[in-house]
Amino acid sequence: MTDFISSTANPTEPDVLVERTSGGFFDHLIYVLRGNPITLIAFGMFAILVIAAIFGPLLAPYDPAVSNVSIALQAPSWQHWFGTDNLGRDVFSRVLIATRLDLLISVAAVALSFVIGSMLGAIAGYWGGWLDSILNRLFDTIMAFPLFVLAMGIVAALGNTVENIVYATAVINIPFYARLVRAEVNIRRDAGFALAAKLAGNSDIRVLAFHIYPNALPPMMVQVSLNLGWAILNAAGLSFIGLGVRPPTAEWGIMVAEGANFIVSGEWWLAVFPGLALMFAVFTFNLLGDGLRDLVDPRRRT
Amino acid sequence: MLSLKDLTVSFQTRRGSVDAVRGVNLELGRGEILGIVGESGSGKSVTSYALMRILDQGGKITGGAVNYQGVDLHAASENAMRDIRGREISMIFQNPRAALNPIRKVGHQLEDVLRRHAKATRYTAKIEAIRALEAVQIHDAEARYHAYPFELSGGMCQRVVIAIALACDPKLLVADEPTTGLDITTQKAVMDLVSTLIRSRDMSSILITHDLGLAAQYCDRIAVMKDGKIVETGPPDSLFLTPSHPYTRKLVNATPRDGASVRSLLPTDKRTPLAAPKISSKPLLEVRDLTKTFQGKASPVQAVKGIYFKIHEGQCVGLVGESGCGKSTTSSMLVRLADPTSGQILFDGEDLAQTPAQSFARDPRRSDIQMVFQDATDSFNPRHTAKQSIAEPLSRLTSLKKQERAQRVKELADLVGLPHPLLNRFPHQLSGGQKARVGIARAIAVNPKFIVLDEPTAALDVSIQAVVLNLLADLRAKLGITCLFVSHDLHVVRLLCDHVIVMKDGMVVEQGPTKTVMGQPSASYTRQLLSAAPSPPIAANAA
Numbered sequence: 097m098t099d100f101i102s103s104t105a106n107p108t109e110p111d112v113l114v115e116r117t118s119g120g121f122f123d124h125l126i127y128v129l130r131g132n133p134i135t136l137i138a139f140g141m142f143a144i145l146v147i148a149a150i151f152g153p154l155l156a157p158y159d160p161a162v163s164n165v166s167i168a169l170q171a172p173s174w175q176h177w178f179g180t181d182n183l184g185r186d187v188f189s190r191v192l193i194a195t196r197l198d199l200l201i202s203v204a205a206v207a208l209s210f211v212i213g214s215m216l217g218a219i220a221g222y223w224g225g226w227l228d229s230i231l232n233r234l235f236d237t238i239m240a241f242p243l244f245v246l247a248m249g250i251v252a253a254l255g256n257t258v259e260n261i262v263y264a265t266a267v268i269n270i271p272f273y274a275r276l277v278r279a280e281v282n283i284r285r286d287a288g289f290a291l292a293a294k295l296a297g298n299s300d301i302r303v304l305a306f307h308i309y310p311n312a313l314p315p316m317m318v319q320v321s322l323n324l325g326w327a328i329l330n331a332a333g334l335s336f337i338g339l340g341v342r343p344p345t346a347e348w349g350i351m352v353a354e355g356a357n358f359i360v361s362g363e364w365w366l367a368v369f370p371g372l373a374l375m376f377a378v379f380t381f382n383l384l385g386d387g388l389r390d391l392v393d394p395r396r397r398t
Numbered sequence: 399m400l401s402l403k404d405l406t407v408s409f410q411t412r413r414g415s416v417d418a419v420r421g422v423n424l425e426l427g428r429g430e431i432l433g434i435v436g437e438s439g440s441g442k443s444v445t446s447y448a449l450m451r452i453l454d455q456g457g458k459i460t461g462g463a464v465n466y467q468g469v470d471l472h473a474a475s476e477n478a479m480r481d482i483r484g485r486e487i488s489m490i491f492q493n494p495r496a497a498l499n500p501i502r503k504v505g506h507q508l509e510d511v512l513r514r515h516a517k518a519t520r521y522t523a524k525i526e527a528i529r530a531l532e533a534v535q536i537h538d539a540e541a542r543y544h545a546y547p548f549e550l551s552g553g554m555c556q557r558v559v560i561a562i563a564l565a566c567d568p569k570l571l572v573a574d575e576p577t578t579g580l581d582i583t584t585q586k587a588v589m590d591l592v593s594t595l596i597r598s599r600d601m602s603s604i605l606i607t608h609d610l611g612l613a614a615q616y617c618d619r620i621a622v623m624k625d626g627k628i629v630e631t632g633p634p635d636s637l638f639l640t641p642s643h644p645y646t647r648k649l650v651n652a653t654p655r656d657g658a659s660v661r662s663l664l665p666t667d668k669r670t671p672l673a674a675p676k677i678s679s680k681p682l683l684e685v686r687d688l689t690k691t692f693q694g695k696a697s698p699v700q701a702v703k704g705i706y707f708k709i710h711e712g713q714c715v716g717l718v719g720e721s722g723c724g725k726s727t728t729s730s731m732l733v734r735l736a737d738p739t740s741g742q743i744l745f746d747g748e749d750l751a752q753t754p755a756q757s758f759a760r761d762p763r764r765s766d767i768q769m770v771f772q773d774a775t776d777s778f779n780p781r782h783t784a785k786q787s788i789a790e791p792l793s794r795l796t797s798l799k800k801q802e803r804a805q806r807v808k809e810l811a812d813l814v815g816l817p818h819p820l821l822n823r824f825p826h827q828l829s830g831g832q833k834a835r836v837g838i839a840r841a842i843a844v845n846p847k848f849i850v851l852d853e854p855t856a857a858l859d860v861s862i863q864a865v866v867l868n869l870l871a872d873l874r875a876k877l878g879i880t881c882l883f884v885s886h887d888l889h890v891v892r893l894l895c896d897h898v899i900v901m902k903d904g905m906v907v908e909q910g911p912t913k914t915v916m917g918q919p920s921a922s923y924t925r926q927l928l929s930a931a932p933s934p935p936i937a938a939n940a941a
Contacts, residue, residue, distance in 0.1 A: 288771045288772075288773055288777030288778075289776065289777050289779040291735055291769075292777050292778075294759055295733060295735070295769055296790045296795065296840075297764050297765070297791060297794035298759055298794055299759050299760065307779050311779070394780060394781050
C-alpha cells in the first residue's frame with residue numbers, strides 16, 4: 097500500500113511499517129538449514145569431515161604409520177574398530193588421518209579450477225568475439241580427452257607428487273567452470289543492472305567483477321560441491337592406479353588399492369572401510385550443493 | 399450461458415493457503431463481450447484459469463459453482479474438460495510467443511487442434527489450417543503455414559494463437575491480456591480482429607485486461623475486480639461516467655486520457671498545486687544528424703537515420719514511437735552507453751560523441767547524464783539491497799564519505815517517498831512501484847543535469863503509474879532536471895512533457911510542442927498512433 101501514499105515525500109507516515117533488518121549471513125544460514133532438512137544433514141556430514149580433517153591426528157587412537165606385525169590382519173573388534181592391515185596398522189586411524197589429505201587435494205584442485213575457470217569464462221562471456229572463440233575451442237579441446245586419462249598423463253609427465261595431482265585435477269575441471277560462468281555472464285552482459293552500473297561510473301572490468309560475476313555464484317556453488325566429490329574420486333583413482341600419493345601415506349585411494357588384494361582371502365575390512373569413507377565424502381558433497389546455492393542466493397532471503 | 403457463483407480459489411503456499419479469488423459471481427450471456435478489469439494480483443487471471451480448470455499446482459477451487467450451458471465445470475471429469483477446452487471454450491494468452499511451440503511450424507500446431515477435436519482429417523487438415531489462418535487475416539497464409547513462431551512478429555504470433563483458439567468454432571473465447579506487450583497500432587489491429595470475429599460468429603467472450611480504456615472500447619459490460627472480489631459491474635459508459643465504487647473511481651481517475659493533467663490522475667484530496675517548471679531558452683542538449691548502424695547478419699541495419707532535435711534546460715521532452723523505431727537506440731547513445739555511427743551530441747556546447755562510450759565511465763560529465771530504466775526488475779542487481787543500488791553512483795562518482803553517502807541515500811529516499819525500512823530490502827522483496835522509486839532515486843543521486851526516462855511506468859499498474867508520474871512531475875518542479883521521456887504511450891507523454899518527438903523507422907516524423915502534436919498532428923503516423931490509443935469515455939470534468 098505504500099504506493100498509494102501521497103507522491104510528495106512523507107517519511108514519517110510509513111515508519112509504522114516495522115521492517116526486520118535483513119539479517120546477516122548467520123541468520124540466513126539458519127533460515128536455509130531450517131527450510132531444508134537435507135541441507136541440514138549435509139552440513140552435519142560436512143562438519144564431521146572437517147572435524148576429522150582438522151583434528152584427525154588428535155582423535156586417532158593409534159599411530160597410523162607404526163606397524164606391528166604381531167597383530168596383522170585382525171578383523172574389526174572393540175580394540176581396532178576397522179580392524180588392522182597386513183602390517184598391523186590400525187585401519188580406523190588411517191582412514192581418519194587420510195581425510196585431511198583427501199580433502200586438501202580436492203579443495204585445492206576445485207579452488208584452483210574455480211578461480212581460473214571463473215576468470216577465463218567471465219572474460220569469454222563478457223567480451224565475446226575472437227577471445228571467446230579461442231577460449232571456447234581450448235575448453236573443447238580439453239574436454240575432448242577422456243578426462244581421467246588426461247589427468248593420468250599430466251601426473252605421469254609432471255611427476256608423482258601431491259601438487260601435481262592437484263594441478264591435473266584442476267586442469268580437467270577448468271572447462272566446466274569456464275563454460276558455466278561464460279553462459280551466466282553472457283546472459284547478464286546487457287542486463288539493465290549492468291548498464292546501470294556503467295552509468296554509475298563503473299568501468300567494464302568493475303561491472304564484470306562486482307556486478308555481473310557475483311550473480312553467477314548460485315549455479316557455481318552447485319558445480320563446486322559436485323566437483324569436490326568428483327575431485328576426491330579422481331585423486332583416489334589416481335592413487336589407486338599408483339600415481340600421485342604413494343604408500344605408506346594414508347590415503348583412501350591407496351588403501352582401497354592395497355586392501356583389494358586381501359578381499360579374496362577374506363580380509364574385506366582393508367578395502368571396505370576406506371571405500372565407505374570415500375563414499376561418505378562424495379555423498380556429502382553431492383548433498384551439499386543445493387544448500388550452498390541457497391546460501392549465496394539473495395533471492396532466497398524472503 | 400456461463401455463470402460463476404461464489405467462485406473461490408485458493409493456493410497452497412509455504413505460509414498456509416491464500417485465497418486468490420473470493421466469491422466471484424458472474425453471468426455471461428450469449429453474444430456478450432465481458433471485460434474483467436483489475437490491477438495485478440486482483441485475481442482476474444486466476445478466475446479464468448479456474449473456469450478452464452487449468453490452475454497451477456497448489457491452486458484449487460474451494461467453493462462455488464461454474465456452470466457452462468448446464469454443465470458443471472467444477473465437477474466435470476478431466477476427460478470431459480479436454481473436450482470442452484478448445485471446442486466449447488478456448489483461450490488466448492498474454493505472451494503469444496510463449497503460447498506457441500517454438501520448434502514446430504505454426505501450421506502443424508493448428509492442425510493438432512483441428513484433429514484433436516475431429517474438425518479435420520489427416521487429408522483435410524492442411525486446407526483447414528490455411529483457411530483458419532486466412533480467417534485471422536494473415537496475408538499469404540499458405541506461406542505462413544510453414545513459418546516457425548520466431549519468424550513471425552508479435553502481432554502475427556497473436557493472430558496465429560487466435561486462429562488456433564477459434565479453429566474449432568468455440569462458443570466462448572477467454573482472452574487473458576491478449577495485447578499486452580504489443581505495439582499500440584498492432585493492439586488495435588488485433589483487438590479489432592478479435593471483436594469482428596466474435597461478433598460474426600455469434601460467440602461470447604471474456605476479455606481480461608488491466609487497461610480500462612481497452613475494455614471500455616471493446617466490451618459490452620465490465621466487471622472491476624479487486625483483491626479477488628468483483629467490486630462493480632456495469633456497461634462501460636455508466637462505469638466510467640458514474641462509477642459508484644471508490645476503487646472504480648480511483649482506477650478511472652488514474653487512467654491517462656484526453657484532457658487530463660498529471661495531477662488529475664490522483665484522488666481528489668492528493669491534488670496539490672504543481673509549480674510550473676522553468677524552461678530556459680538555452681539548449682542543454684542538441685542532437686545533430688545522429689545515426690546508428692548495426693552490423694546485421696545479412697546487411698547493415700540502420701537503427702537511427704540522421705535525426706536532429708534540441709532539448710532546452712528545464713524542458714521535458716517526450717520521445718514516442720513503437721518498438722523498433724530507434725527510440726531505445728537513441729536514448730542509449732544519449733546516455734553514452736552506445737557510440738553513434740556518425741553525428742554530434744552537443745551537451746552544454748561540447749560534443750559528447752567524441753568520447754567513446756567505453757571510457758565515458760571516467761568522464762567528468764558522467765554524473766551529469768543519468769537514466770531511469772524501463773524494466774525495474776532487470777535494472778537492479780539482485781544481490782544488492784535498495785540502499786546499495788542507490789549508493790552505487792554516489793560511491794563511484796562523488797567523493798562522499800561512507801557516512802555522508804548513507805545520509806544522502808536517506809535524503810533521496812525521502813525525496814522519492816520511499817520508506818526508510820525498505821532500503822534494506824533486495825529488489826525481489828519490493829513491489830513494482832517501490833522499485834520504480836528506487837530507480838528514480840538512483841538516477842537523481844548524483845544531481846544530474848539531464849536524465850533519460852526509459853518507459854519508467856510501462857510495467858506498472860495504472861494507479862501506481864499515476865503516483866510515479868506525479869512523483870516525476872514533483873521532482874522536475876523541485877530539482878529543475880531536464881529530461882527525455884521515452885515512451886510508446888502518447889497519453890502518458892502528454893501528461894509530463896512540453897515537447898514531443900515522434901519517431902518511426904529511425905527517423906523523426908514529427909516534433910513540436912505537445913499541444914500542437916497531439917492536437918493538430920501533421921504527420922499521418924502521429925494521427926495513426928493517436929487514433930489507435932484506446933480512449934475511455936470520460937467527460938473532461940470527471941471527478
